Amino acid sequence: MTKDVIALTQQLPDPRTLAAALLSGGPDLRLQTLGEGAVVQLTDDEGHPLVSIETPMLLAVPHEAQRLLGVQADRLGESVWWTEVRATAATEQAQRLAAVAAGRLVAVLGGVLWPPQAAEEGIGVVDTRAVQAPPPPHPGQPAVDVLTDVAAVVFQDRPVLALSSWLGNALLSAAAEGREVQVVTPPQTLLTLPARLALAEARGRWVVREEAGGYFDGLTGAVLGWQGDRFAAVPEGSRESGGSGTAAGFAPVPNPDERQLLLSLRTCHRADEQLVLGGALEAAWQHLTGAAPAAWGTAEPAGLPWSRRNLTAFARERAPRPTRLVVVGAPDHPAAAAVHVLRTADGVEEDIHLGIGYGKDEPPPFEALAGLADELASRHHLRSALFQVRTGRRDVNAPASFEPPPIPLALALGAEEYGRTAGARDEAVPLPEPPRAIGARRRPGRYFSLGEADSPTNWATLHALMAHLRSQKRMT
Template sequence: MIDVMAERVGVVMQNRPVVALSSWTAEAIRVCAEAGKGLQVVTPAHSRLTLPLRLALTGPECRWVVTDPAGGYYDGFNGASLAWDGGAFSPDGGTAEAFKEAGADGTQIVVDATVRHTAYDTLSVGVVAQVMCEELGGAPPEGWGTSEPAGIAWDVERLTELCRDRAPQPTWLVFVGEGVVGTMTVRRTTSGVQETVTAGVGREVDVRGLVERLDAGFSLVSVVAQKVPGRADLTVEPRWSGPPVPVGMAVGPEAQAEAGMPVTGRADWVELSAGPEGWAEFARILRG
């Protein structure tokens, strides 16, 4: 499953138009994480990554390594030129010209939501992902799994059973719905169970209804929504499409208290400026 196991990373070679978080790739990520290494996925310049794989390649030394048609390699997410240093592909200070070619001009909305549960015998997880699919895509999830394709029919009881069997280790899953693709992580904490869900949809959507449902049904920690330039199918190309910009955020009462913010008793949705200043507003809100 791993083509090269080096000092700091494992390297996986993929030569296909769309590279997904297959069972092989998911296992490679697990093996590398247990060894304290990152995973680097090498593809041709014509390849695209699925949203779950893009989200999975966020750890230390994890990277999407693209073979540059002009020679060498570059980072598919930011265009940094890469060179093999003996232990991993690392930036060499340049930027690949191939990355500067215009990418897709569509819009993706990516929403991150975190909720906390009190641990009890009849607790069900997965309902947050279900609510997000209903609000963002208009229908419940169709499937889930530990890798792509998410081919197991949606079943909260079966999903919960898997997470319970794996506890106290965290469980990372993928799910799909009507135009929605996402990932979820369920982990035990000192105070209960935390569920973190990221869902993407390839069009503009209003997130306020989602925030209201999550705030009403769960102990909501936070919701952050951002607009990401890209393809409607939620895959990512190794080209510059533009920076992500914030849409808005909400912070739940418990998290408000932990952050030293005024406690309102509810998770109020705050619209953020569409641009770099929006991220500055985001930071100011978190600082209280």
């Protein structure tokens, strides 16, 4: 039985409706708020938490529900309110309460309940008098299910593990407290690109729970076990690991017909009132999919229609604090990006990681990369860009199975970055073809092609190129 139930409603659940939905599970329940009212929590009469609801989110782009939950967007209308109801893992009654509360919202406001079977699980009043729920492990983080001195463990039972506001807050809180976040999912769960990047940055771990009862790392395949206060790798050769350090469930799934184009871009702009962010990302999206991004937000689902001006206004309001954003594409052009906007002594930097998916009859536009690099250097203050390709799912999600690592295609340096290697001679660069000048003619950057697509020797070429550029920096 799932621990999360989501109400996708056609109308905004106002505070009175939320309270009525929560209390519809029975009379022996109490309400409390967390995070200055951002989270409403249902407790038993002793204050033990049972169900938490975060502030409803407006999805002006309903296909986000399709991307993350598999709910068809045509069932939702032009916009939809996304309300997450999260039950504690401690008791089955709490999970039934979540189904009752979310079902009440859908019944009153119209819409769709996820998962569909929750409608049957949440019928009637739930008896909570015998519930034995533990005290909250972290009063400010209702998403955390198990808390130890070194780890914050979150259980998620969804088709797609996304960088939700729950998960994002758990990562930030754990980092501030010196803990590692470990997210436990079933083996069929997929990991979105923004969630994968956030876990990597926070040094978190994706723990996959096998049907037979074992655990393994969803990104590396390492066999895991609960080692007193966290999930950790089981020593190779032990009985728990089956004599191998890699789980059998991590076997590769053949997928030769789908690919992902991966871009890591860094730009730096002068900080002034005329600055509008998002130009480099939009240019990359247009070049490589033929369309602009569809939606953006601070977490997944990304509920706001794409707008560079609104994005900039949000980041400016937060400055000088950094801003982290998620950007996604339309269903016919699957793509996702994580954007980090940071105010530095040099100006306003954008650190962008973009993944774009291509199907069987959609060859990645490798020939467009040099032109994209030229536009980024000419118009969007490019510092550096790395272009890579990999065999992977068209939806840009990562499965809990082995995937071949990406292969680098090209490296681009803007004028300022290339200028730091002023002693570099193009003819001395160890590449299969000479680099191309990009950007302004009077002060160009360089585009370095690393070889043919899917050639494993491209890694050696990239390492040689980087060593050459570093050596030139030391000489100047």
